[in-house]
C-alpha cells in the first residue's frame with residue numbers, strides 16, 4: 001500500500017507541476033497552497049503529509065488503491081475510516097465490476113428479498129443503500145449454476161459468466177419436462193451437471209420454473225406444488241447445498257428492471273401472458289394463453305417456402321432463415337404493397353431469398369387465421385389481460401400493469417414491440433391504454449437466464465433467495481411436503 005501511495009503522491013505532484021510549470025521550484029513552503037504538498041517532488045519520506053491534501057485528492061487516492069486497500073485504510077484513523085466508508089467510493093468500485101451499474105442498483109434496491117420466501121420483507125422502494133456493505137457481500141456471494149429448462153430449448157451456465165455456456169434442445173433430449181417426474185427431472189439435471197463438469201454439492205442452483213398455463217384452479221395449484229416438491233427432492237437428493245426456484249416470467253421481468261408488469265412470453269409451443277405484481281404471478285387475475293409459439297412460426301414459414309418451391313434441407317434451415325430475415329410489419333396491408341425482398345446465407349446450404357414471407361410468417365401472431373390457426377390474436381389476448389388487471393382493482397397503484405415486457409426467442413423478431421403497442425392503443429379504451437409501453441425482450445432468448453443471474457449476484461442471495469437442504473428436510477419432516485407450495 002505504501003508503495004502505491006507513494007506512486008499516487010508522485011503523480012499528484014507531477015500533475016501540480018505540469019499545471020504550474022514555473023511555480024513549483026520557486027514556491028516557499030510557507031505559501032498556503034504549498035502547505036498541502038512536500039517541498040520536493042522526490043520527498044516521499046513522510047506519509048503524514050497526506051493529511052494535508054484536499055479531500056477530493058484523498059478520495060482519488062483511495063479509488064486508485066482499489067477496494068482491498070481502501071477497506072484496510074479504514075483501520076488507520078477516524079478520518080481515513082470516514083473517507084473509506086464514503087458511498088460514492090464504493091459505488092465507484094461497484095461500477096468497475098462485471099455487472100452494469102443500473103442492474104446492480106435495481107437488484108440491490110428491489111431484489112433484496114425473494115417475495116415468495118419473505119413476503120413481509122419485500123419492498124419496492126428505494127432505501128438508502130450502503131454500497132460498502134453491498135460491495136463486501138457481493139464479493140463473497142458464491143457462484144451458482146443457472147438452469148432454464150425451456151420447453152423447446154434449455155439454457156444453462158454459471159452465474160459468473162456473461163451468458164449461458166450451454167444450450168440444448170430440451171424436447172429432443174428430455175421430452176417435455178413440464179410434466180414433472182422424479183426420474184425425468186433427475187436425468188435432466190444430472191445431464192446438465194455432467195455437461196458442465198460440476199459436482200452438484202459445490203454450488204447453489206437457480207432453477208427457472210416453467211410457466212404455468214392455467215388459471216388459479218385447484219388442479220393448477222396442485223400441479224405447481226407437485227412440480228416444486230419433486231424438483232426440491234431431486235436436487236437435495238443430489239446433495240445440492242441450496243436451491244432457488246423462480247418463475248420464468250418473473251425472471252424475464254427482472255431482466256427488464258421491473259418487478260411489476262405483464263410478461264408476454266412467446267414460448268416454444270404456446271404464448272403466455274402473465275400479470276406480475278411485485279414479483280408474484282397474479283394467478284387470481286389470470287394467465288392468458290394463446291396456442292401458438294415459435295414452433296408454429298417455423299412451421300408456417302416452412303409452408304410458405306414450400307408454396308414458392310424454395311427447397312431446404314431441414315427445419316433447422318427454416319429456423320435459421322426465420323431468425324435472419326423475418327420481422328413484424330407495422331402495418332400488414334401497407335407492407336404487402338412494398339418491395340420487401342431480402343436474402344441471407346445459411347452455412348452449407350447457400351443463399352435464400354424471401355419477399356412477403358418475411359413478415360407474413362409473424363403476422364399469424366396477430367392474424368392466426370392466415371396460418372390456418374384457430375387462436376386469439378396476440379394483441380387481443382394481451383388486451384384481455386390488461387382489462388382483467390384494470391378491473392381487479394386490488395391495488396392502489398393502477399399503473400403497475402402498464403409495462404408489457406416481451407420474452408422468448410420469437411419475441412426478438414424486429415418490430416414486434418412497436419406493432420403490439422400500436423394494436424393495444426387501437427384496441428383498448430384510452431383510460432386503460434394510456435401510458436402502456438411494450439418493451440422488447442431485454443436479452444432475447446436468454447431474458448430469464450439473465451434475470452436469474454441478477455438474483456444470483458445480489459448481496460443477500462444465499463439467505464434471502466435460497467432454500468437450504470437442512471431447511472427443506474426439517475420443514476418436510478415437520479409439516480409434510482405441502483409447505484413447499486409457499487415457496
Ligand SMILES: Nc1ncnc2c1ncn2[C@@H]1O[C@H](COP(=O)(O)OP(=O)(O)OP(=O)(O)O)[C@@H](O)[C@H]1O
Nearest residue numbers: 150151152153267268294323408409410412413445
Ligand atoms: N432473433 C430471433 N428472431 C426470431 N426468432 C428467434 C430469434 N432468436 C431465437 N428465435 C426463436 O426462438 C425459439 C426458441 O425460443 P426460446 O428459447 O425462448 O424457447 P423456450 O425457452 O424453449 O420456450 P418456452 O418459453 O416455451 O420454454 C426458436 O424457435 C428460435 O428460432
